[in-house]
Amino acid sequence: MKIGRVDSDFRWRGGEVSRLEGFSDAVFGFALTLLVVSLEVPRTFAQLAETMRGFFAFAFSFALLLVVWEKHYRFFRRYGLQDGTTLLLNSLLLFVVLFYVYPLKFVSTAFIEGMLFRRRSVVVDAEQIPALFTVYGAGYVAIFAIYGALYLHARRQRVALELSPFEAALTSAEVAHHALLCAVGLVAIALARSLPIEAAGLSGFTYVFIGAVETWHGAREGRMRRELAGGAADVPH
Numbered sequence: 001m002k003i004g005r006v007d008s009d010f011r012w013r014g015g016e017v018s019r020l021e022g023f024s025d026a027v028f029g030f031a032l033t034l035l036v037v038s039l040e041v042p043r044t045f046a047q048l049a050e051t052m053r054g055f056f057a058f059a060f061s062f063a064l065l066l067v068v069w070e071k072h073y074r075f076f077r078r079y080g081l082q083d084g085t086t087l088l089l090n091s092l093l094l095f096v097v098l099f100y101v102y103p104l105k106f107v108s109t110a111f112i113e114g115m116l117f118r119r120r121s122v123v124v125d126a127e128q129i130p131a132l133f134t135v136y137g138a139g140y141v142a143i144f145a146i147y148g149a150l151y152l153h154a155r156r157q158r159v160a161l162e163l164s165p166f167e168a169a170l171t172s173a174e175v176a177h178h179a180l181l182c183a184v185g186l187v188a189i190a191l192a193r194s195l196p197i198e199a200a201g202l203s204g205f206t207y208v209f210i211g212a213v214e215t216w217h218g219a220r221e222g223r224m225r226r227e228l229a230g231g232a233a234d235v236p237h
Contacts, residue, residue, distance in 0.1 A: 007074065007077075007078070009166070009225060010078055010166075010167055010170065011078075011164070011167065012077045012078055012080075013077075013078065013079055013080035013161060014076050014077040014078070014079070014080035015080060018076075018080075018082060020076075020082060020086075020087065020090060021073075021076050024072060024090060024094060025069075027094045027097065027098065028065065028068075028069045028072070028094075028097065030098070031065060031097050031098055031101050032062060032065055034098075034101045034102070034105075035058055035061050035062055035065070035101060035104075035105055036058070053113065054109065054113075056112045056113075057105070057108040057109040057111075057112045057113060058105075058108075060108045060112060061101075061104050061105050061108045064104065065097070065101075065104075068097060068143060071147055072093070075147070075150055075151070075154075078154075078167075079154045079157075079161060081153070081154065081157065081161075085153050086150065086153065089146055089149055089150050089153065090150075092142075092146055093143065093146045093147070093150075096139060096142045096143055096146065097143065099139060100139035100140070100142075100143065103132075103135050103136045103139055104136070104139070106122055106124075106132070107132065107133075107136050107204070109122050110122050110124060111204065126197050126198060126200075127197055129192070129197065129200040129201050130192045130193055130195075130197065130200045133188065133189065133192035133200065133201075133203050133204060134189050134192055134193060137185045137186070137188045137189035137192065138185075138189065140185040140188075140207075141182050141185035141186060141189070144178045144181040144182050144185070145178070145182050147174075147178045148174075148175050148177075148178030148179055148182065151171055151174040151175045151178065152175050154171050155168065155171045155172055155175060158171070166224070166225075169224055170221065170224060170225075173217070173220060173221060173224065177213070177217040180213045180216075180217075181210065181213055184206060184207060184209050184210055184213060185207075187206050187209075188203045188204065188206035188207060189203075191203035191206060
């Protein structure tokens with residue numbers, strides 16, 4: 001039984017896994033390795049319990065990196081681009097992902113351990129919180145800005161890629177989608193820098209609006225699939 005993919009109405013132009021994709025997968029794998037709670041096997045139950053307390057922060061960070069990887073996988077399957085601009089943007093993306101791992105792990109550990117266990121295995125002073133959320137937000141914004149740039153580049157190559165009206169419209173929608181995700185991070189950074197120090201940590205809750213952005217984009221994409229893939233609307237190519 002053949003299982004259809006979610007993106008079945010978008011023609012995937014990527015063929016065999018390229019060296020660029022293979023190298024990227026290796027970098028993502030290395031980034032996931034850096035998230036591991038501990039590379040050393042616990043030797044006592046106390047050490048095991050300490051390691052297990054880091055499980056939830058690890059799971060949260062792991063899930064976020066998988067989201068970033070899935071976006072990468074889908075982009076290269078959709079367009080199969082291997083030109084210089086794509087190579088440059090992909091290199092920048094991998095650089096930022098490796099940079100982002102430790103801020104992601106630090107913030108996840110501080111937030112989840114504090115919320116679930118009322119303890120801290122990482123230490124950050126109140127006056128350091130604005131800088132912490134600025135670094136975290138900068139990495140977040142950079143990742144989604146690069147994805148937006150990749151989709152913008154694909155949109156400009158629509159003739160060479162022979163994108164259908166539906167595919168061109170969906171590509172444009174992805175540019176707007178990632179621009180909104182960037183806006184969430186920019187607002188979080190602005191709040192972290194402008195709120196009083198004792199309230200700067202509240203800027204982290206700005207990221208809950210990612211859910212609203214994803215819901216809006218999902219609804220918009222679903223509407224486009226129904227209208228454009230079914231030929232109900234004529235979008236300029």
